[in-house]
Amino acid sequence: MPAHEQPDGLPPELLNNDPDGFAWGVWHDRTPKLIAQIKDAHPYGPAQRETMDALWDEISTGRMQPLKSGAHDHDLWAAWGVEFFGKPWLDTPFLWSESYFYRRVLDAVDYFTPGPWRGLDPFEPMKAAELSDPTLETDLQALNELDLLPPAGQGQAKLLASLWGNRADLGFRIGKQSGSLHPETEGLISDHSAQLWRHLGPNAHVAIVADNAGRELLADLVLIDHLLEHHLAASVSLHLKPHPYYVSDATTADYATCLRRLSQTSGAATTIASRLKNAAAKGRLTIDTHDFYCAPWSFHQMPNDLAARIKTASLALLKGDLNYRRLVGDRTWPATTRFADVTDYFPSQVAALRTLKSDVVVGIDKETETKLDASSQEWRTDGIHGLIQQAAGSQYPKVHQPKDSCSLGSGVE
Numbered sequence: 001m002p003a004h005e006q007p008d009g010l011p012p013e014l015l016n017n018d019p020d021g022f023a024w025g026v027w028h029d030r031t032p033k034l035i036a037q038i039k040d041a042h043p044y045g046p047a048q049r050e051t052m053d054a055l056w057d058e059i060s061t062g063r064m065q066p067l068k069s070g071a072h073d074h075d076l077w078a079a080w081g082v083e084f085f086g087k088p089w090l091d092t093p094f095l096w097s098e099s100y101f102y103r104r105v106l107d108a109v110d111y112f113t114p115g116p117w118r119g120l121d122p123f124e125p126m127k128a129a130e131l132s133d134p135t136l137e138t139d140l141q142a143l144n145e146l147d148l149l150p151p152a153g154q155g156q157a158k159l160l161a162s163l164w165g166n167r168a169d170l171g172f173r174i175g176k177q178s179g180s181l182h183p184e185t186e187g188l189i190s191d192h193s194a195q196l197w198r199h200l201g202p203n204a205h206v207a208i209v210a211d212n213a214g215r216e217l218l219a220d221l222v223l224i225d226h227l228l229e230h231h232l233a234a235s236v237s238l239h240l241k242p243h244p245y246y247v248s249d250a251t252t253a254d255y256a257t258c259l260r261r262l263s264q265t266s267g268a269a270t271t272i273a274s275r276l277k278n279a280a281a282k283g284r285l286t287i288d289t290h291d292f293y294c295a296p297w298s299f300h301q302m303p304n305d306l307a308a309r310i311k312t313a314s315l316a317l318l319k320g321d322l323n324y325r326r327l328v329g330d331r332t333w334p335a336t337t338r339f340a341d342v343t344d345y346f347p348s349q350v351a352a353l354r355t356l357k358s359d360v361v362v363g364i365d366k367e368t369e370t371k372l373d374a375s376s377q378e379w380r381t382d383g384i385h386g387l388i389q390q391a392a393g394s395q396y397p398k399v400h401q402p403k404d405s406c407s408l409g410s411g412v413e
């Protein structure tokens with residue numbers, strides 16, 4: 001057995017404690033800046049500020065603590081965190097601990113606590129700033145020219161816009177220069193888009209598991225409209241986060257805001273917004289969510305009720321880096337591992353649209369990997385490279401089986 005493999009045949013999970021790993025920078029550089037930004041963004045009182053500071057102390061010098069005892073989901077997290085609580089944050093898995101960090105931020109700012117701060121999205125000012133960026137108007141006006149292309153060309157352009165919209169992730173930009181943006185296909189290191197389109201048609205039901213609000217969600221909405229308008233889908237369900245997460249992840253409130261923003265730009269954007277509202281009114285565009293979308297586990301542990309809903313889709317389109325980590329497992333997979341091999345447990349046909357922003361990647365051919373490794377680029381994490389991957393089917397042997405689906409406790413749908 002190769003040295004990097006675990007006895008169960010899976011490569012090890014990515015942890016936080018590798019100074020050369022991507023997670024190291026997240027905890028040492030990005031997290032303190034993010035905590036400072038949240039404190040700056042709202043007129044929080046001393047208790048909330050002290051809790052935020054205490055969280056940073058705990059992460060940087062202490063051991064991971066459970067949620068405060070009054071939290072509605074205290075018991076759930078107590079069970080989920082049993083093997084991690086009491087350990088230094090750096091010695092825990094990257095996927096698990098990052099998710100828990102966002103849960104602790106909501107605790108610190110009283111997001112779930114009955115009282116005046118309940119429901120205030122700590123990341124809202126950062127999301128709003130993106131939607132008021134003056135360059136956004138020009139980008140939305142460009143939709144008018146797109147209308148002049150033949151439908152297939154429009155579709156491909158909108159698919160790529162939805163992919164590259166994922167570059168605009170706000171959490172990722174903290175502490176980084178915004179990289180030079182490549183138009184269209186430059187930077188695309190794996191492209192199964194031709195295969196993806198084959199799953200679509202007048203009777204298709206598409207589930208889009210969204211990632212970020214702002215520019216990315218706007219691009220997703222434009223793509224959804226295209227699918228519905230051009231008979232590439234009979235219906236689309238847009239899966240959003242049930243509460244704020246990973247800074248810019250899209251919630252229902254963000255969806256409503258993005259639709260409003262679309263309708264504020266005259267021409268094609270307004271037309272798209274009104275078609276989408278119409279599709280929503282007719283039940284062709286539905287919104288879905290589940291607490292599991294903010295749980296710290298990979299999709300192998302997707303609860304049965306969510307899996308049953310996803311299973312109705314002809315194709316599930318998973319957006320972004322975090323959904324990719326959860327789909328393939330946040331592990332040290334060799335980059336040449338077949339995408340189909342690590343995703344065939346998923347309840348439906350699945351495609352990933354992802355800008356690479358963390359260490360994990362699969363489905364890259366050897367030649368491409370060698371070329372990228374030889375370049376001076378940090379191609380796995382620089383937020384510039386992207387992929388569109390789709391498993392051709394389940395003709396490959398399963399590399400691993402789904403684990404037992406996770407329990408979300410009582411009171412959760």
Ligand SMILES: O=P(O)(O)OC[C@@]1(O)O[C@H](CO)[C@@H](O)[C@@H]1O
Pocket residue numbers: 026098166169171172211212246319320321322323325355357358
């Ligand atoms: O899912 P997204 O929005 O594309 O990316 C989320 C992300 O920015 O957050 C993590 C770092 O905090 C990384 O996994 C990833 O780069």
